[in-house]
Amino acid sequence: MKAGIVGLPNVGKSTLFNCLSNAKAQSANFPFCTIEPNVGVVNVPDPRLKKLEELVDPERVIPATVEIVDIAGLVKGASKGEGLGNQFLGNIRETDAIIHVLRCFENDNIVHVDGSVDPIRDKETIDIELQLKDLESIEKKLDKVKRAAKTGNKEAQKEESVLLKLKEGLESGISVRAIEVSEDDRETYVQPLQLITDKPVLYVCNVDEGSAVQGNALVEKVKENVANENAEVITLAVATEADIAELEDYEEREMFLQDMGLEEPGSSVLIRAAYKLLNQQTYFTAGKKEVRAWTVNIGATAPEAAGVIHTDFEKGFIRAEVIKYQDFLDYGSESKVREAGKLGVEGKNYIVKDGDVMHFLFNV
Secondary structure, eight states, X not given: OEEEEEOSTTSSHHHHHHHHHTGGGTOTTSOEEEEETTEEXXXXXXXXXXXXXXXXXXXXXXXXXXXXXXXXXXXXXXXGTOTXXXXXXXXXXXXXXXXXEEXXXXXXXXXXXXXXXXXXXXXXXHHHHHHHHHHXXXXXXXXXXXXXXXXXXXXHHHHHHHHHHHHHHHHTTOOGGGSOOOHHHIIIIIGGGOOGGGSOEEEEEEOOGGGTTTOXXXXXXXXXXXXXXXXXXXXEOHHHHHHHHHOOOHHHHHHHHHHHTOSSOHHHHHHHHHHHHTTEEEEEEEOSSEEEEEEEETTOBHHHHHHHHOHHHHHTEEEEEEEOHHHHHHHOSHHHHHHTTOOEEEOTTOBOOTTOEEEEEEOO
């Protein structure tokens, strides 16, 4: 599962990516490693992991991760191959969610590709290009489906009606994620198409240092513009965050953040938001050898969670022993949780909750 950073040229995408790449400076427990020049695996900052480490004192600690991709800047005409359009659209299609960076700061030293700062116009530029590419995909699919529908094929006729609804929405400037389609139809006909504008989106308003906490008028315009998209908007002073991430001294970083009025780096907030955007949650295993955060989809069952550790755990699943994170904190150890009768024994239908501390029993 990975999220792609998108935006026009010179809005702060690469600076943001570099900021995340320096996340290791925030804590020794949260390193960053590069897979390719434009792809990074970023560890998810989670204070719960630190608390469990203090209680268990394990040999090692392994956090959850999220994959971030820095995608080439897009320009008008990208859907027709202008600029790096084909590369951009190919890369974004391979991601599971979109982090859309919008420039919400004035700076005469940083040239805007369109000559002035207007995040709403910038957003629309990218939206239109992505919608045009999706429209192209739907029209190709429609050509095939229409032929089958004309023969009286009921399934093809139903698919045709869904595709026509998507086509109409896109032609009206509505992204696929905002077009009303039943869950069954979306799963059956829409998801297999891997449409770009069907991916969940998170908007990052890149501001100057003075606007890092309160935002500014441009940020408010973005919030108003995306109010009907059910999308989160994060305000981030990207250049300042990059400076903070490069500081080696922990106390110096803390002082910098306090001066800005921030409790933690905005990059940490962004990483957790991206994790959530990808429909991910965390459960923990906690023992003397290792305290580890494991990633599962929200709504995953206990056997599916076990399968993340090893496929044999899922195949031979018997039951799961579950401790609520707060109970682990309150009692201080697994043995004391057991003594207090707070350890739950769950079967195959148990839905994993974010923060569960789990132990699996299996037989292969």
